[in-house]
Amino acid sequence: MSSPQAEPRVTLVTGSTRGIGHAIARTLARAGHPVVLHGRTEGPVAAAAAALAAETGAKIAAVHGDVADLAAVAAMMREVHRLHRRLDGLVVNAGIHDAGPLGMMSGPAVARLFQVNAVGATHTLQEAVRLLRRGVAPSVVLVSSVMGTKGSPGQAVYGATKAAVAGLTRAAAKELGPAGIRVNAVAPGFVRTAMLASLDDAAARERVRATPLGRLAEPEDVASVVSFLLSDSARFVTGQVIGVDGGVVL
Numbered sequence: 001m002s003s004p005q006a007e008p009r010v011t012l013v014t015g016s017t018r019g020i021g022h023a024i025a026r027t028l029a030r031a032g033h034p035v036v037l038h039g040r041t042e043g044p045v046a047a048a049a050a051a052l053a054a055e056t057g058a059k060i061a062a063v064h065g066d067v068a069d070l071a072a073v074a075a076m077m078r079e080v081h082r083l084h085r086r087l088d089g090l091v092v093n094a095g096i097h098d099a100g101p102l103g104m105m106s107g108p109a110v111a112r113l114f115q116v117n118a119v120g121a122t123h124t125l126q127e128a129v130r131l132l133r134r135g136v137a138p139s140v141v142l143v144s145s146v147m148g149t150k151g152s153p154g155q156a157v158y159g160a161t162k163a164a165v166a167g168l169t170r171a172a173a174k175e176l177g178p179a180g181i182r183v184n185a186v187a188p189g190f191v192r193t194a195m196l197a198s199l200d201d202a203a204a205r206e207r208v209r210a211t212p213l214g215r216l217a218e219p220e221d222v223a224s225v226v227s228f229l230l231s232d233s234a235r236f237v238t239g240q241v242i243g244v245d246g247g248v249v250l
């Protein structure tokens, strides 16, 4: 039986101007897959797409829009439809981080975390479903977090948004499985990206100490697991939230 993965797989990676999303996009592009890059605003995503196309020779497109804005997400998906007509892969990665003790997070900060991380992930998946139904062996990977499963002081709100992503993953896997669409998530631990930039040296050392594998994750550590979940090698895996955390949950 020929593997559908031998064919180029059109994949949209949200939040792929930098960090984990960009590492995922680069991994897919290096394997020859057409990738649609995405960020909030047009300039940075166009620049990232041009650089990745020059680096890999892969077909790279760019779409933009705030995932918290349903109309913007719908417009993004119309552009993907115009470009490719289908999606074989979707990575729901765009997200923000904010932290603070309970009682100290402002209303707008709480609302924005949910609006981007939980509502934004939902908008993205909902608006992509029609494109995924036209895809070949379609696979979705959402990016949750160890904070959504384990939690931590100061991370209650962020953790709640990432628990919502895990819940969305499991229900969507049940609902879309009969259509042949697999839906999984990764739950990274502490990954060296701009999101972690506010961590001072002592806090970084503390996180390394709590991690059995003895280091922070690199974005590529997450990208290789996402790439596996998108591929035919994971063809009987759905509804899972896979920790990519060096054992920090243990």
Ligand SMILES: NC(=O)c1ccc[n+]([C@@H]2O[C@H](COP(=O)([O-])OP(=O)(O)OC[C@H]3O[C@@H](n4cnc5c(N)ncnc54)[C@H](OP(=O)(O)O)[C@@H]3O)[C@@H](O)[C@H]2O)c1
Pocket (backbone or CB within 6 Å): 014, 015, 016, 017, 018, 019, 020, 021, 038, 039, 040, 041, 044, 045, 065, 066, 067, 068, 093, 094, 095, 096, 097, 116, 120, 143, 144, 145, 146, 187, 188, 189, 190, 191, 192, 193, 194, 195, 196
């Ligand atoms: N770093 C970690 O330790 C860690 C751990 C666990 C989970 N995660 C999760 O992994 C994902 C990626 O994180 P990262 O560390 O790579 O972050 P990052 O370096 O800050 O990158 C975030 C990406 O998301 C995009 N983005 C942010 N808000 C957006 C919005 N409202 N609409 C559209 N795009 C938006 C950004 O694009 P522009 O700024 O160009 O718009 C950027 O491309 C997030 O969901 C995060 O919660 C990260």
